[in-house]
Amino acid sequence: MTIVHDSEESPAEPGGVPSPEEVEAELVAAGVQEPTRIDGHERRYPSTIGGALYLGVLAAVVVGLAVTATGHWRGGVHVISGALVAAAGLRLVLPARDAGMLAVRGRALDCSLLAVMGVALWILASTIPDQPS
Template identity: 45%
Template sequence: MSRLPPLPRSRGSQIYLGQLVVVTIGLLLTVVGFWRAGVATIGASFLVASLLRAVVPQSHDGMLRVRGRVFDVTWTALLGAALVVLAFNVPGQPG
């Protein structure tokens, strides 16, 4: 019987993995036809990841250490906000 691999030890890596899971859920929502909910879910995951990245201690950066904290927080917040705004402002399509 196979065992699942252990979770990453660093908080930064756990944040990254969690965001990957939520983005996958958002993509699945988009594929099955709930595109607005899917895009909003992906955007919200980026906003939450941005907040978490801002507060994670440097000793727990993990995989996130390759980029700077300011870059990560700024980029993910802007991307998340843009996706959420897009999800709620694109008009419905006829038909």
């Protein structure tokens, strides 16, 4: 890794720490990372299809919370559980490179945890008896 200092007076020392910009430039040059700035503008959108799908899952969870807040708790929990099961399915079919924020750990663990939590919420919401008001 090449170390460049702004100061022309002292050359780069062999144990120096590169700046984040230098590290990013080398990662971009190696093809490991995409640039965070394109044409001088900060990128403001998901860079993978998985990022966009993650935002969709997140939006579904927010809708489920809104439904729950309006007093229809069972329907809201069903929406949230459906979003979790959908996230598990998306994580299962998307390649690791395109999974975006849906990929946290390994594919099997991500899918298992999302599916188990979604199914458990669905079962709990369906089996809890209605309480008299």
